[in-house]
Every structure is written in structure tokens, then in C-alpha cells.
Amino acid sequence: MQLNLRCVEGAADLLAAELTHLPSVTVLRSGLASVDCHVRGSLRELSACRLYSSAAIPLPGRPGDENFLVPLQHLGPLAFRVGTDNAAVRRGLVATVEECLGWWNDPRSWAVNVTDSVHGWVAELGELHWTQRFGRLERLPWATNPVVAEVLVRLAKIRAGQRVLDPFCGSGTLLVAASRQAHDVQVLGSDRTAESVELARRNLGGTGQLTTGLAENLQQPDRSVHRVIANLPFGKRVGSHRDNQRLYPAALGEIARVLTNDGRAVLMTEDKRLLQEAVAGVRGLKIVRERLLRYGGATPTVYVLSRTRT
Incomplete structure (x- = not known):
């Protein structure tokens, strides 16, 4: 089966690299925000990969073309929906799929979503959609996108037994992703609101060490944390540039103190110049890598920091 996997723009190389380790998957090509691959047999291995949001079978041509539904003939019978704003096209395609494939239309509980995309018509597989693979998380309006969270923790290169801290943990999306990266990872989180910390505690299933507190005053000993991951407030939904002028230098000073x-x-932010200036003014940290991401209208940069040589 040939599939197109949609990922965060700027992270397709990470997805392609992870797919090459799956025996049942062959990577065909990689674009800016997607990877085409061929899957043999079960989808179980692919389902376990979390660096993509959806997987779809490319469909040839447009509805009404002779071979349009041919790639779907080996599936089903199953529930489907048609995702398009054109009501006439939707009604016609629903009727065609029901007649030709024997499937039934169920927009609320679908196994395949036949939809038009910027790259043409595709059939998204429900079992590989991120909402099915990631499980249900309680989320705040400004919570980190789960696929973006997976990108950040891959860049952190977390190893077994390490202590991983998110000083802006919110509802804990990054910590949930970090906890899956290696055996016996100890996740630590803090946030300024008790409501956020409680959501994170529920999402983590009671695991991890979570506290209410400020990133400017971390409750961790010196040189005690192996990895820090954070989606920094950058003024779109949380905080402001003026707040960040005080927050970033103070938080970075604490990160420098607690890192081994x-x-x-x-660290991810859209307040990019401010972060770069703040790092330059903090003794003990340096930027070693930058990665620009694009998703949902946002264009943040992820900064990878390490300690300076002393």
C-alpha cells in the first residue's frame, strides 16, 4: 500500500529517518511537509510512529474519473465520509462510493475520509489519524500540537534514565511525549497555574514530578536535569513581548543552572530575536542548532542549546 504521511513542515527529514528503521516501510520520497512511503502487510509498525498527523492513500484524478476509486478496492467494506465543502460533489461521491465499493456513509465514525487536499484527492485512514494514535489528552487552548511535541523531544535526544524538565509544562503535552522516548525517563514539570499542573498530572496518569511555580525560580538543584524542553510563551496566546523581555533571560539563567x-x-518560540539575545547574555549556554517549523499558520523556530565549554 502506498501512503502519503503529513507531518510538520520543517520536520519531514526526522519522519523519513524514523521510517527507515521500520522493516515494513519503504520511504519513496520526502517533501517539505510529507513523506511518501510503501507499507507491506500490517499497519501496526507505522501506527506506532508519532511524527506524522495523518496517513492517506493518493487517489488518481478527480471524482468521476474511471480509476478514481481503484486504490480503495482492496479495503472494506467499511464506514467512510467525504470531506469537501462542495455539497454537490460530496453527495455525488457518497453515492458513488456506496454503489461501487459497498461502503456506508458515517461522517461521525469513519474509517476512511475521502477528501480533497492541496495535492489532490486522497483517502485518509482513520486508524492512522493522530486523534486515534495519540489517545485522548486534556488540553488548554494554547497547548502544544502533539506532533510538534514529538518533533521537540526527538531533537532533545532523550536517553534512558534521564531527568527531563518542562518549566512551562501547561497541560503536559511535551512531558507525555518525552516519557515515551526511552526507558525509565523521569519527567519533571512546572507551570505558574495550578489548573495547568492538574491537567498535566491527569494526562501523565499520575506519573512525573509536577509543581506549581515560575520558570524564573525552578525548584531543581544545580546540575540535576539532563534535558529541558519547552514551548516558550511568545505573545500569540500567552504572554507578550514585553513580558518576555524579563522572562526569557531569567528563565534561561535557571536553565543554565539546572542543566548537567x-x-x-x-526551546521553541516565535520571539526569535529576543531569545537569541537572551542566550547571548546568559553565561553557560549556547545555541548549537536552529530549525524553522510551519504549522497551523505559526512559524516558530526550535533552538537546541547546550552548555558552553568551561
């Missing part, structure tokens, strides 16, 4: 000598911090 071989520690690494992965």
Missing part, C-alpha cells in the same frame, strides 16, 4: 554538564535544552 552534558545537558541539552530544546
